[in-house]
Amino acid sequence: GIQVEQSPPDLILQEGANSTLRCNFSDSVNNLQWFHQNPWGQLINLFYIPSGTKQNGRLSATTVATERYSLLYISSSQTTDSGVYFCAEGDSGYALNFGKGTSLLVTP
Amino acid sequence: SQTIHQWPATLVQPVGSPLSLECTVEGTSNPNLYWYRQAAGRGLQLLFYSVGIGQISSEVPQNLSASRPQDRQFILSSKKLLLSDSGFYLCAWSGRAGAVETQYFGPGTRLLVL
Numbered sequence: 001g002i003q004v005e006q007s008p009p010d011l012i013l014q015e016g017a018n019s020t021l022r023c024n025f026s027d028s029v030n031n032l033q034w035f036h037q038n039p040w041g042q043l044i045n046l047f048y049i050p051s052g053t054k055q056n057g058r059l060s061a062t063t064v065a066t067e068r069y070s071l072l073y074i075s076s077s078q079t080t081d082s083g084v085y086f087c088a089e090g091d092s093g094y095a096l097n098f099g100k101g102t103s104l105l106v107t108p
Numbered sequence: 109s110q111t112i113h114q115w116p117a118t119l120v121q122p123v124g125s126p127l128s129l130e131c132t133v134e135g136t137s138n139p140n141l142y143w144y145r146q147a148a149g150r151g152l153q154l155l156f157y158s159v160g161i162g163q164i165s166s167e168v169p170q171n172l173s174a175s176r177p178q179d180r181q182f183i184l185s186s187k188k189l190l191l192s193d194s195g196f197y198l199c200a201w202s203g204r205a206g207a208v209e210t211q212y213f214g215p216g217t218r219l220l221v222l
Contacts, residue, residue, distance in 0.1 A: 033210060041146075041196055043213035084150055095142075095154035095167060096200075096211055103150070 002027045002089055006099035013077050013106050021072040021102045023087035031090035032063050034072050037101070038083045046072070046085075077106045110135035112214040114199050120220045127172075127186040129217050131199030134180065139201040141182040142211065143174055146196040158182060194221045 003026035013019055025032070034046040047054050047061040049070065054061055058077075063070040074081055084103050088096040111134045121127060133139050143155040154167045156174035164174050171190050175183045182199055199214040 035213075041198075041216045041218070043198065043216075045210055045212060048210045086150075086152070088152075090211075095157070096152075098152045101150045 002029065002097060004087060004089055004097055004099040006085075006087060006102050008102060009100065010103045011105070013104065015077060015079060015106055015108055017077050017106075018073070018075045019077060019104070021074070021085050021104075023070040023072070023099055025068050025070075025089055028065060028068065029089040032065075032070050033088050033090065033096065034061055034070070035086045035088065036081075036083050037086065043086075074104075077104075079106045079108055082106050110201070110212065112199060112201055112212060114197075114214040114217050116217060117215065118218045118220075120222060121189050122222055123191055124188045127184070127189050127193070127219070129184040129197055129199075129219075131182040131184075131214055132180055133182075133201045136180070136201065136203075138179060139203065141176060142200040142202070143182065143184050144198045144200065144213075146198060146216075148195075152198065156184070189221045191221050194219055 005024045007022045030050050032050050033048050036044045036046055049061045049063045051063050051065045058075045060073045082105050084101040086098050086101045088098040090096050113132050141158045144152045145155055146152045156166055158164050158176045161176055172186050197217045200211040202211045
């Protein structure tokens with residue numbers, strides 16, 4: 001199956017800083033999604049982005065399908081951005097194949 | 109708008125006891141439904157998915173089973189819990205196109221087996 005690798009595994013930022021999270025996948029994908037899991041466990045959809053760039057407020061994502069990676073940008077980070085960020089590909093049948101996530105802590 | 113509910117939110121059960129977790133979806137018809145487990149260490153693993161009433165596919169062999177008695181109801185069960193069944197169980201739904209569309213997750217159930 002397709003391997004999904006995320007980096008960095010852990011990240012600590014001071015409030016107001018910017019960050020870039022990366023997701024590499026081992027083969028071409030047509031379905032790439034980013035999620036945020038808040039400290040209470042709720043998984044929130046951020047982007048469905050098989051290719052190109054999308055922006056939603058302080059978050060944006062870019063997927064370069066030909067080079068098999070996706071990036072999630074967080075600008076002017078806030079403490080509420082803390083949690084775990086997952087990318088997932090959905091080309092392996094019905095399952096979403098998740099990476100192991102990047103754990104983000106934003107400090108005041 | 110669509111909403112997805114799970115209950116209970118938290119459950120502590122002794123080893124060998126039965127389990128029943130329920131998931132219901134509102135605001136959509138004929139959804140695909142999924143059960144995932146998230147063990148400590150963050151990874152999510154698909155346990156079961158269903159494309160219709162009574163249609164269940166299992167992704168991994170295990171101590172658990174799933175049923176879909178109604179279009180928007182998905183139940184995860186076990187006859188006898190094991191310690192290794194502890195984890196965070198997430199239900200999700202998607203449109204009929206399956207994984208091609210976005211999956212939306214419920215709030216989850218934290219299960220601790222002692």
